[in-house]
Every structure is written in structure tokens, then in C-alpha cells.
Amino acid sequence: MKKEWPLWEIFIRSKSGLNHKHVGSLHATDAEMALENARDLYTRRNEGVSIWVVESKHITASDPDDSDPLFEPARDKVYRHPTFYTVPDNVSHM
Amino acid sequence: MFATLIKIRLHLQRNFCFLLQPYQIMTSVNLEAIFQSKIDDEVKIEPKDWMPDAYRKTLIRQISQHAHSEIVGMLPEGNWITRAPSLRRKLILLAKVQDEAGHGLYLYSAAETLGADRDELVQQLLTGKAKYSSIFNYPTLNWADIGAIGWLVDGAAITNQVMLTRTSYGPYARAMVRICKEESFHQRQGYELMMAMSFGSPEQKAMAQDALNRWWWPALMMFGPHDSESTHSDQASKWKIKRKSNDELRQNFVDVTVPQAEYLGLTVPDPDLRWNEERGHYDFGKINWDEFWNVVKGNGPCNRQRIQARTKAYEDGAWVREAAMAHAEKKEQRKLQPEAAVKAA
Ligand SMILES: [Fe+2]
Ligand SMILES: [Fe+2]
Numbered sequence: 001m002k003k004e005w006p007l008w009e010i011f012i013r014s015k016s017g018l019n020h021k022h023v024g025s026l027h028a029t030d031a032e033m034a035l036e037n038a039r040d041l042y043t044r045r046n047e048g049v050s051i052w053v054v055e056s057k058h059i060t061a062s063d064p065d066d067s068d069p070l071f072e073p074a075r076d077k078v079y080r081h082p083t084f085y086t087v088p089d090n091v092s093h094m
Numbered sequence: 095m096f097a098t099l100i101k102i103r104l105h106l107q108r109n110f111c112f113l114l115q116p117y118q119i120m121t122s123v124n125l126e127a128i129f130q131s132k133i134d135d136e137v138k139i140e141p142k143d144w145m146p147d148a149y150r151k152t153l154i155r156q157i158s159q160h161a162h163s164e165i166v167g168m169l170p171e172g173n174w175i176t177r178a179p180s181l182r183r184k185l186i187l188l189a190k191v192q193d194e195a196g197h198g199l200y201l202y203s204a205a206e207t208l209g210a211d212r213d214e215l216v217q218q219l220l221t222g223k224a225k226y227s228s229i230f231n232y233p234t235l236n237w238a239d240i241g242a243i244g245w246l247v248d249g250a251a252i253t254n255q256v257m258l259t260r261t262s263y264g265p266y267a268r269a270m271v272r273i274c275k276e277e278s279f280h281q282r283q284g285y286e287l288m289m290a291m292s293f294g295s296p297e298q299k300a301m302a303q304d305a306l307n308r309w310w311w312p313a314l315m316m317f318g319p320h321d322s323e324s325t326h327s328d329q330a331s332k333w334k335i336k337r338k339s340n341d342e343l344r345q346n347f348v349d350v351t352v353p354q355a356e357y358l359g360l361t362v363p364d365p366d367l368r369w370n371e372e373r374g375h376y377d378f379g380k381i382n383w384d385e386f387w388n389v390v391k392g393n394g395p396c397n398r399q400r401i402q403a404r405t406k407a408y409e410d411g412a413w414v415r416e417a418a419m420a421h422a423e424k425k426e427q428r429k430l431q432p433e434a435a436v437k438a439a
Contacts, residue, residue: 003416003419004211004212004213005415005418005419007203007206023272024200024203024204024265024268024269024272025203025206025207026199026203027212029418029419029421029422030422030425030426033418033422040196041196041199041200044189044192044193044196045276061142063142064140064142064143064144065144
């Protein structure tokens, strides 16, 4: 009855005010153990103030092959960026 | 509306590709060209990106061998934890060895992003199908060996790993960045230990010299065969898995390490070692490749011992792994059980 421990993805908030960021993965039997292992594996030098663990199988990733249809529509919408608009030099605070 | 259009387009792409048969050959050529152009443009390859089979295989082999080296690498140093001469040294050594375990785990999970299976990788190590760095098949005979390992072995590893922070596969590169940050402590604690020994009593200095004598050549061998003999290097550099050749890395290492040995007042065990003004590098003597291949083939001083130790750890831990899994399953069931119990009542 050999069974491999499931894989977990680890996200760490490096200091308060910042986002949690993916740092890597590890194996653990459950969420509690994943947290403990993440503490030992990814925060040995004060790298974090908070940890999220998510079992890898619960993550759905977009397919790189779909990135054109997914992200292309935003590419030509230059008017969404402030640099698209000219403001006269003598107008300030904008 | 727009999202629906995308979905239809994706659906068509996925499910009706059999209609595109004439293109298929072209597509695989294209994929390969797109892949190579990404690499040429310094765009990292990520787990779900298309990649040639051989790229995936090469990486799984290299990353897992790297992981095995970190894990087996704990053994020669672990040998001295209980005999460290002070509490300070013991804490440092414990932290260092624990880091190496961490490095192994970062790397195993990087290999898993390529579809490798952790248990299978471990089996490959235990059955001897996968190799690990030969340096760890040498014994640690005196306390100064712990200094020499941090200074020379971690030093050589850093030379290689700094290059690998720019490797083309994203998860491997990111693991390397994390590892390199930790490695510099490893090297510095080793050098500090060597200073304590080299500037200590004559007996201590003799121990430091003895350690340098035994570790110098194996450290140079860590960079692998000469470029002229190396079988994988062309493809690996085209794919930017490796960005410097074995000989370049070895020369870098010699150039920075020799002055460090001089500072310690120790003699590098190589009569042919001298500064070459013209090249701007140190010339050094011939490496004993017979010894290298002999150790690679399993006949080093500690090969059998290392694999025995790993096998014992793996087997002794089996019941713990199984019990932990069973416990987690039971806990999960208990979470569901109370509700079921209430309903039944
Ligand atoms: Fe390491
Ligand atoms: Fe290290």
C-alpha cells in the first residue's frame, strides 16, 4: 500500500504589505504538515511572515498555447495607458 | 460574447486539429523553432511550455542528479556533527547540513515540474541508476575536512551554480537563485574554519594542509571532464542549460581559490601550479582522470557506504511515511464523519 504524499504549492508573504508569492513546492500528507514543512523549507532565514499552501492538483493554469487568444486583445489597446495622452508642459500635477 | 469567441477558437484548435494534418509536420518544426528562438531571446522556458523531449530528459537527468548530490552531500559532513569542537561550530554545521537537505528538496520539486516522479527519482539514486557528484564519495577524516569542504567543495559548487541561475528552464533557475543565496554562508563558514586551523597550533595547521591535500584535486574534478571529452556540452549550451564550459568554470575556480590558499599560508598540492602572465590565468597540472572515472563507476572510497546510508534512511523511514499518510486520511474522514453520524441518528 505504497502511496506518495501529495504535492503542495507554497506561497510566502515576505513582509506585511506585500503579496504572497509562489516560492516552490513540497510533499506533505495534509495542509497542516504542508505548512510546517514550508516553514522549515522556505523560511529558514526570515523569508516570510505568512504562508499559504495549496494542493497542486487544485491549481488550474492557463495553457501557454492559448496565450495569444487570451492576451492579444489587450495588446492593441494603447489608450488604456496614461502615456497615450499628451498633456501640455505647462499643465502640472497630472 | 468575446470570451465565448475565444472559447470557440480554443475548442476548434484542440478538437479539430485532425483536420490540420498537412500542417502537423510543419507544426512540430515550428514548435522547435519557436522554442529555440525563445532561448536565443533569453525568454525562460516554463513547465507548461512546449519543449523538445530531449530537453526535458536532459533537464530531468541533470536536476535530479543535482538533487541527489545535495542529499548525499549531507553524509560526509553529517559525520562530524556529533564531534564538532564547540557549540558554535555544531550549530553552524547543523544549519549548513540542513540547508543542503533544503537544496535537494528545491531541486527535486523543480524536476517534478517536468513530470518526473519523486519516488522514482529516489529509486534511481538507491539503485545506482542515477549518479551524484563524485566528490561525496571521499571520506571526511579530520575536523579540518569540514572547513575544506565548505571552502572548496561548496566553492566549486557555487562557481557552477551561479552560472545556473541563468539557465534556460525557469524553475531550475529560480531554485538556483535561492540556493546561491544560501551557499555563500556555506563557503564563508568553511573558510573561517580553515583560518582558525591554519593560524592555530602547528598540529592544527598540519590538519588544514592535510585536508587541502586530499580535497583539492577532487574539487577540480567536480567540474567534469575536459571540454574535448565532454559528451553533452554542445546541445546543453545551445539550449542554454549550461552557459560556460567545464574547463572555463574550472579555470575560474582555480583563479579565485589559489590566492585564498596563499592567504591561509597553505600549499596547493600541485607542483605545476603557476601564474601565467600571458593568459592572465593560473596554469595547473594534469588531473588524474583514471581516478575520476573509477570513482564515478562506483569504486571510490565511500560509494557503497553512501548508498547504504541513503537506503537505510529510506527504508527506516518507510513506516513513518505510511503512518503519516494513513493518519491524514483518517483525520480527513473524521472531518466528514460527525455529519454522517448526525444524519444517521
Ligand atoms: Fe547545496
Ligand atoms: Fe552548500
